[in-house]
Amino acid sequence: MGFSCRVCNSKKIKKILDLGMQPWGNDFIPISEKKKSKLYPLNFVICENCKTCQIDFTIPKERMFVNHSYMSGTTDTLKNHFIDVGKSVLKKTKFSKDDYILDIGGNDGTFLKFFRDNRIKVLNVDSGKEQSAISNSNGINCLNNFFDEPLANKIEQSHNKARVIHGSGIFFHLEELKSVFRGVKSLLKSDGILVAEFIYLPSMIKNLAFDQIYHEHLLYYSLSTLQNLLDEFDLEIFDAQEVPIHGGSCVAFVKHKDFKKNRTDNLRLLIKKEQDEGFLDYKIYINFANKVYLFKKEILNLINKLKNEKKKIYALGAPVKGTTFINFMELNEQKIHCAVEINKHKFDKYYPGTKIPVVDQKTISHPDYYLFLSWNFKDEIISKMNSFVDNGGKFIVPFPKLEII
Ligand SMILES: [Zn+2]
Structure with a gap:
């Protein structure tokens, strides 16, 4: 037994950072209930074979994504970010009357509003009960379900293939990662676009933002490691943008490999930077971990000093x-x-x-x-x-x- 890489199945896993025993991050228990959160290990590890950073423990997705309290529509920053991404999508592809955009894990429908307002057909899929109810009540049709290959097949029967598939912060959440990507592969039109938004690992490391590591985030991608995963499904990144949302994210635009479209200079530059700065090596992550342990001392000193005052x-x-x-x-x-x-x-x-x-x-x-x-x-x-x-x-x-x- 033992943990094997979520992407390539290798058993060669190296521990980078031990964040101790942690509760599920969203386990907010009412004060009146007097219950204690269950604790689980939280280790940040790297696969020595494919270099994908990940955590080595999985809390079942039903525990994390059916009843939870995260709502996309809470901040203007996120709403505005989604409008910017929406505009980029419209620059890259044209929707005909029958085309639609699918949002995987589209939460309360915030992202899709922009498209609906531009008279484009939309479909949301979200596992959160409350999130999908809000989406539906806002007129954004939402299937309350986990997206995977069987669901993709059902959607294809009822809606045909999608012009665009979008997923924000979900391609690192999903346990059944490969089923999700097989679903995307089969549901996306031959000249369609997948838009994947994710916490950008190089930004996370540079910002020392270890708090981005929690049980819902199973995987932490650079563009190089994401492409590595996409290779398995004959999908290919052709453009990418670094964006400040969530403390440093990346928006990757992905196509079928056999659909001819040139890689943008911006993508080439970002991938070169990842290589030059050492994000495909082990060392940079060990430095990160050492800095995090020092940072803990620094924060505690500061808080103790303020408490003494x-x-x-x-x-x-x-x-x-x-x-x-x-x-x-x-x-x-x-x-x-x-x-x-x-x-x-x-x-x-x-x-x-x-x-x-x-x-x-x-x-x-x-x-x-x-x-x-x-x-x-x-x-x-x-x-x-x-x-x-x-x-x-x-x-x-x-x-x-x-x-x-
Ligand atoms: Zn691996």
């Missing part, structure tokens, strides 16, 4: 990645009194693995310091907190470099 610190936001952060840092309710949120699904629950309560931002007065857990939406959030800033309030921003602002 009797400062009050709240966490700002309760994103899933904050679970990794807080548990790895071993922060508790004595150090962080609470986490404030705007997502009502998380109110009056404990931050997974801790006794730190999550409270409605509107019902509580400001502390001396906010620890920024939703650091990827920093600019948007700070711009909405003028009164706190004007009264001398401070933010501890952990990434891309620890600073107090």
